[in-house]
Amino acid sequence: MASQALIKEFEQLLGKENVFSSEADCQSYSYDSAVLNPVVPAFVVRPTTTEQLGQCVSKLYENGIPMTVRGAGTNLSGGTIPDRSDTVVILTNGLNRILEINESDLYAVVECGVVTADFANAVAAKNLLYPPDPGSQSVSTIGGNIAENAGGLRGLKYGVTKDYLMGIEFFDATGALVKSGSRTVKCVTGYNLGGMMIQSEGTLGVISTAVLKLVPPPKxxxxxxxxxxxxxxxxxxxxxxxxxxxxxxxxxxxxxxxxxxxxxxxxxxxxxxxxxxxxxxxxxxxxxxxxxxxxxxxxxxxxxxxxxxxxxxxxxxxxxxxxxxxxxxxxxxxxxxxxxxxxxxxxxxxxxxxxxxxxxxxxxxxxxxxxxxxxxxxxxxxxxxxxxxxxxxxxxxxxxxxxxxxxxxLQGTLSGEHGIGTAKAKWMEKETSRGTILFSQRLRRALDPRGLLNPTKLVGI
Amino acid sequence: MNDLQSLARRLMTLDDRIVACMKCGFCQQVCPMFGATMMEADVARGKLALVSNLAHEMIRDPRAVADKLGRCLLCGSCEAACPSGVKIMEVFLAARELVYEYIGLSPVKKVIFRGLLTRPALFNLAMRMGAPAQTLIFKKSRDAQNTVCAPMLNFMLGDRHIRKMAARPLHARYGHVDEPRAAGGLKVAFYPGCMGDKMYVDMAEACLKALRHHKVAVYMPRGLACCGIPALSSGDARGMVAQMKISLELLEQGSFDYLVTPCGSCTATIREYWPMYADRLGAGMKRLADDLAAKTMDINQFLVDVLRVEAAVPSEDAVTITYHDPCHLKKALGVSAQPRAVISANPAYTLKEMREADRCCGCGGSFNLFHYDYSRKIGQRKRDNVAASGAKVVATGCPACMMQLEDVLSHNHDDIVVKHPVEIYAETLK
CATH class of the missing domain: 3.40.462.40 (FAD-linked oxidase, cap domain/gating helix)
Known part of the structure; x- marks a missing residue:
């Protein structure tokens, strides 16, 4: 069970109103949209600044506590269901600021908890288009869309979330800030870590902000x-x-x-x-x-x-x-x-x-x-x-x-846009290869040596 | 079997309706309470999960669930937007009743719902005795909305800016009304609702004026009780049924074509909940409630759909007015075009839509009493949309919404007046 001392520490960091530890509150973060069994987390934290988000990750890492990041909880493969009863849920809906919409350079910078439709509407108000339109866009968050590489109806012509991610900032398992990509169309500075974070389902890092590409709307x-x-x-x-x-x-x-x-x-x-x-x-x-x-x-x-x-x-x-x-x-x-x-x-x-x-x-x-x-x-x-x-x-x-x-x-795939989570993890090897599973696990262990980031999702660490 | 198991067993009767929730979470977009707190336990998906967990004995604390169930305006926005069509309001009302039966109704609610609202004469007397004392307690808020506040009673009333109770309520001005039908004409039972009777008497009189103008005879018996929604919302179905019985018996004695009310919440309650709960009064009352529900109509809908009141062309110097959709009118009854037509029938006004016109104003009846801080927070979003529309007047088809709008506008020192659509229409009538 979660120690009361740790809950107190989080309350001091985030304010009492942003730490939920009652039985009833914890139960309401035990499920998502997938038809799977609920798992009740130890408690829930809601950072309201990206700085606090990093502090939450590092505190949980130091205490060896597994963490599941949750936006709107619309996941259809169980990615936002806590792994264990000692898991702490990091809720991102307090990080919902649109930081910039740049009409001359056609990009926007947003925090991870911005609701997809709110963002699309803000962009449309400036007569621009953010095309990815997953079915849950009225409530889903951009962070969740990136973590699942959300698709939608316009995928055929306009592509999916990965095609609009120009840059990303995220916290690694220890809470260190990692930056990749930029506000420019071209950027080859370092690894393309945005590409790595896309559809990583909360297993490689905790997404903080994103730079997203915008396009002119069709007439x-x-x-x-x-x-x-x-x-x-x-x-x-x-x-x-x-x-x-x-x-x-x-x-x-x-x-x-x-x-x-x-x-x-x-x-x-x-x-x-x-x-x-x-x-x-x-x-x-x-x-x-x-x-x-x-x-x-x-x-x-x-x-x-x-x-x-x-x-x-x-x-x-x-x-x-x-x-x-x-x-x-x-x-x-x-x-x-x-x-x-x-x-x-x-x-x-x-x-x-x-x-x-x-x-x-x-x-x-x-x-x-x-x-x-x-x-x-x-x-x-x-x-x-x-x-x-x-x-x-x-x-x-x-x-x-x-x-x-x-x-x-038929040479298809397990999942076009809902993700693997825990629902389809057992099928991963069949579509890919033993080597793919081992490679993915080695990648996870290298980046998350204590195995705390959404540990049972995608390929168990 | 212990009490908790018995509570669980009774909650299991709701299981069929609760499992229909596919947990998509789309209710997050429309829920006013979630908009204010962004907490999952405040949105329908979370509450349904908690009721289900209580039914399955996965949570041991009914008080915690009761507390979460109470953090809801019962506005029905979630149900109206629910892709799987879950009967969320039915589940919440039933769950509130069962859980409050288990933990007991608070003494204050008992006095109000069972002692006062089931005795209209006593309720009226209490209000009338209190009315003269208001001048001592309340001071004018100096606002466009003509509200008062009570600094001395802050500990009890909070910083509310509300209308004074009328010195002479509607029933005292009119007594028992039973007009003869004009040859070939219509006759309606007019149900003013508690707020139409005691607080917004001008509004209720505007309705009677409009009915008179259209030569509609009125039946308004003395002693009508509250429609019961405050009691039902608080889990006191027994109190609600007792109140409904009083009104049913009085209405049974009249002969009329329609029952009209100027209150979206009363209309929705009579149409939806009276038939549902009249079962408990036996087959005769159930039939009566069914018949009555079928001919119950919001007054805006009556004016437009039955009396054919039509929109006019606004004059050049028309005053800008905007309209707020009460949840019970639009989401429960689908009435949204008619109030706008009623407003537009007065050429002295020009209707300008605000953003999110159908987003809940945050009143929620008794929600406002127990969660005033959230009520104000939700109301502020509505106020911002009203103010941004640039309108000088905001109309709405429910006195509870009127009270909430007046409170938030007054607190923001806005020079915007709150009216019922029929008041706007009645200005054109002699």
């Missing part, structure tokens, strides 16, 4: 919806669009079960017998958008889309998007537990992956709805179940295991 956009009676045709249409050298900003996909479930709920009159709906948005210069929309429409028709609908205005575009926006909320309402996966395959293998997902669901007598980012092969098969039914949940776990097997056979 126009257009949304197109296409209905297919065969997933194979939809996949060929996706390949056709890319082959025509058009990179849509979003290229989303809904499967039949998702369409039926959304239509049940919204009564929007969606095509209930469709095998798939593709939702495509192109953006850029108005003339380019017009040209690209014409080509996309042509490719969709050539690939036997049953219907193609081009939104004429913002209201229609909004309506087209409604089905996609409702996908997760509707699936989540069907059953108590929602197991949201993110196995990802090369986009040409989507039909094979979809076939396998539905066969696996049938084999294990489970309901699954699949939607996701067809443009980058990042699917979200969502298993609908009730975790309290142990026998059923056992089947869900087996189905998920089998699904990973197929994804790897």
């Amino acid at each position: 126009a956009s257009k949304a197109i919806m296409a209905v297919f009676d065969d997933i194979q045709k939809a996949a060929e249409a996706v390949a056709g669009i890319i082959a025509a050298h058009i990179v849509p900003c979003t290229l989303e996909f809904l499967d039949n079960n998702t369409i039926v479930r959304v239509d049940d709920f919204t009564r929007a009159g969606l095509p209930r017998d469709a095998a798939a709906i593709l939702l495509i948005e192109v953006d850029g210069h108005p003339a380019q958008v017009e040209d690209e929309a014409v080509v996309v429409e042509k490719v969709l028709k050539e690939n036997s889309a049953v219907t193609v609908h081009v939104a004429r205005d913002a209201a229609e575009k909004n309506k087209l998007w409604e089905a996609r926006r409702m996908a997760l909320p509707v699936l989540a309402r069907c059953k108590p537990t929602t197991v949201l996966e993110d196995a990802t395959v090369p986009r040409s293998r989507i039909p094979a992956m979809m076939k396998a997902i539905n066969e696996i669901a049938a084999k294990y007598r489970l309901e699954v709805g699949t939607f996701g980012h067809a443009g980058d092969g990042n699917l979200h098969p969502t298993f609908l179940c009730d975790r309290r039914d142990k026998e059923e949940f056992q089947r869900v776990e087996e189905a998920v295991d089998e699904m990973f097997d197929v994804a790897l056979k």
Whole structure:
């Protein structure tokens, strides 16, 4: 158990209001969004300056206490669940200052606890764009986005969080400040430690601030919806669009079960017998958008889309998007537990992956709805179940295991954007190699000799 | 079985509703309390987890859970934004009732909810006896909102700037009202709510004026009780049911087409919670509550949807006004366009939207009594948005929000007046 003396020390450092040690408070930091068992931490600290953040890390290191860093706790692979009962949670939501938005040099400097959407809105107010838009952006933090390399809907054209990280400051396990990258487009001073910290899931250091790249926003956009009676045709249409050298900003996909479930709920009159709906948005210069929309429409028709609908205005575009926006909320309402996966395959293998997902669901007598980012092969098969039914949940776990097997056979990956955490750690070696695990562990031990940073996550230290 | 196990067993009846929470954490974005404290136990996801842990006997301290449950405005913002559609308000109200049953209601709440609010005549008497003494206790805050403060009672009232209780409340001015229906005309039961009856009497009179203008006959029986939401929020369902019974019996004696109220919270309570809790009064009362709920309407909605009041073109010298969406009106009842239309029916005003118009003002009824510091902190964000809009008047469809807005605006020395939309509309009527 945590010593009262140590809690007192933290209270002196951070103020009583920023150290939570009651049973009820600790229990509320025992979980995240992953469907995993909670682990109650010893106590929780909330630094409000980056200096305090470093002091917290060094104090915990000196006392040999494991630490888990938490932003909004929206992690889907258990990365923010404490490892042990003596873990201390470092909460970053007190570090939520946007330090600079530079319109002439197109970058911004933020503290790790800034909420992604707040940042994106502040950037948009200056008529600039920060493109990464993970599904949890309304509450997720930039620090968490970096630690998980968060993706989102715009990944195909604009890339993911790693493509916007220009510089980083973080504290190593001992609490020493490390700086890498800069405010310049080019910077080759020393190792690219930002690249190392991206998707490191809190295992290599504690992120303090980041320099993020901004881009000018597109002046126009257009949304197109296409209905297919065969997933194979939809996949060929996706390949056709890319082959025509058009990179849509979003290229989303809904499967039949998702369409039926959304239509049940919204009564929007969606095509209930469709095998798939593709939702495509192109953006850029108005003339380019017009040209690209014409080509996309042509490719969709050539690939036997049953219907193609081009939104004429913002209201229609909004309506087209409604089905996609409702996908997760509707699936989540069907059953108590929602197991949201993110196995990802090369986009040409989507039909094979979809076939396998539905066969696996049938084999294990489970309901699954699949939607996701067809443009980058990042699917979200969502298993609908009730975790309290142990026998059923056992089947869900087996189905998920089998699904990973197929994804790897199709030369895909375990996780496109949700991370490994503890949920998928046992699969790491299968996708990579024994050497990869050993290398990663040696890296961890070299940087964190006492094994205190999120110790059981990714590859156990 | 010990008491704690029995509490756990009873909380387990909520389990089906609690497991629907997929722990996405999206409630963090909209929760006013989380906005003020940034603590997980203050947001719906955290509270649901704690109630679940208490039900599963993973936490041994019901008082700690009760304390966390109390740190909530019951504004329903989380439920309105919840992707998995969790019935969060139902769970919180039920959990408050069970947990308070276990640890016992505070003596003060017992006196208010069971002793006073279940006896409208006594409540009225207490308020009227108190009203003349106000001149001795309160001093004017010298503000645009016409509030008073009570430095001598700071230890009890805090630094609140509130309206004085009316010297003559609505029921004393009107007595029992039961107007005959005009030929082919409508008749409504008017339920002023406690604050419409005792504090914002001008507002309630503006409503009656508007109804008279549209030739709508009014039934307003003497002795209506509180709608019950303060008691229910404090976990005292018994007190709430007793209060509801009084009003149900009085309303049963009238014949009317709609029940209208000028208070978003009363409307939401009558529509949603009366049917839910009337079960406890037997089948007859349950049917009555169901029927009544079906014809209960916010007065703005009644003016626009039934009486077809329409927006006008603002005159050139129109005064800028902004509108705050009460949570119970917008998030519980979906009423947000109608109050704006009612305001716009007066060409002397031009409506300018503020930022975050539907973010909770921080009053939360009895939340304000027990967590005034947080209430003020949350209210300050609302005040900043009101002030930034540049409006001279802020309107809102709930007297509790009016009181909160007046308090925070007065503290900021803002020259901004608070009105109910119907007061704005009534200015155009003779």
